[in-house]
Amino acid sequence: MRAGGGDRARCEVRGKPIRQSWSSKSKIELPVVVLACSFFFLAGFYGSSLLAQDVSGAGARARALESVGDERDYVPLPRGETGDDSFVSIPFQVLSWGPRALYFPNFATAEQCQSIIKVAKTGLKPSTLALRKGETAENTKGIRTSSGMFVSASEDKTGTLDIIEEKIARVTMLPREHGEAFNVLRYEIGQRYNSHYDAFSPVEYGPQKSQRVASFLLYLSDVEEGGETVFPFENGINMDGTYDFQQCVGLKVKPRQGDGLLFYSLLPNGTIDPTSLHGSCPVIKGEKWVATKWIRDQVQDD
Structure with missing residues (x-):
């Protein structure tokens, strides 16, 4: 107890x-x-x-x-003699910084594209190449198999190319006088352009009076299958020396009627951008029409 x-x-x-x-x-x-x-x-x-x-x-x-200007009003600034008195909106998308490549949806209307095709259709000839030392038309056959023609804005009586050329000058901020004539191209089934540079290396092509700074491609038609613009060295890929220039691998841009593609062949220091190598994949189904504007670092003769 x-x-x-x-x-x-x-x-x-x-x-x-x-x-x-x-x-x-x-x-x-x-x-x-x-x-x-x-x-x-x-x-x-x-x-x-x-x-x-x-x-x-x-x-x-x-x-x-x-978008710019959706939520507030902007007042145009005082401008120079050659400037604009209003704002211009041209939508674009940066596709790559190596190379510098920009995509412009609906850059031209379907009617404008058809007008350019109509102007070029009667003057098409097999496309040619700028030849390097030791190259001939015979041993380079098959590299570029499209047909095309050169036509300047002044030769287009419809005024369509004049409008497009002015718009290209605005988005590139490179003067119209620095542009070559438009190279309007047609790619049929199986036709292609192996990967290449638009700029000319003086070592391979000899001294140049001027250099191509940028290229603007205006797609004039849809392509059912194939026909993409390809950048195989985008961001430094495939640059180990084993790349086959007939391959179609890398960053691809599918052609759509009225859309534009801008890319720069030169780096800001003026040297050729090694990642600007590009080509046109073979058309598998359909037909590809494109108008190319090459822009140089100096004024071009008419």
Whole structure:
């Protein structure tokens, strides 16, 4: 009995200090708990606010890149003698920074494309190549198998090429006088242009009076299958010396009527961009029409 009573007593004694300890500690710890809860509440509140600001800021930046002038009015600045008195919006997408390649959807209308095809159709001849030392028309046969013709904006009585040429000058910021005549090309089934450079290396082609800075391709027709413009060295890929120039691998741009493709053959320092190598994949189904405008670093003779 004593042992049992002693056990109960010990239990009662132990229980009593526990209740006293909790009561005393609660008086001390309550402010600490309140302060801790307040701290975490404020930290969470301000943290979520900052996160929301970051996300909304990123969204605003993306919207700003998508379009200009949707949410506010812009007043044109005072301009020079050759400048514009209003804003011009021409949508584009950067496809690559190596090479610098930009895509322009709906750059020309279907009617404009058909007009250019009509102008060129009667004067098509087999496409030729600029030959390097040791090359002949015979041993380079098969590299470029399209047909085409050169036509300047001044020769187009419809005025369509004049409009397109002016628009190209705006998006490239390279003067119209620096452009060669349009090379309008037709690729039929199986026809292609193996990967090549538009710029001319003086080592391979000899001294040049001027150099091609940029190329603008205006697709005049849809192509059911094949016919893509390909950049096999995009971002430095396939540059190990084993690339087959007849292959069609890399960054590809599918022709769509009225769309434009701009790429630069020279780096900002004036040297040839090795990643600007490009070609035209074989047409598998359909027919490909394209108008190419090569732009040089000097004024071109008419």
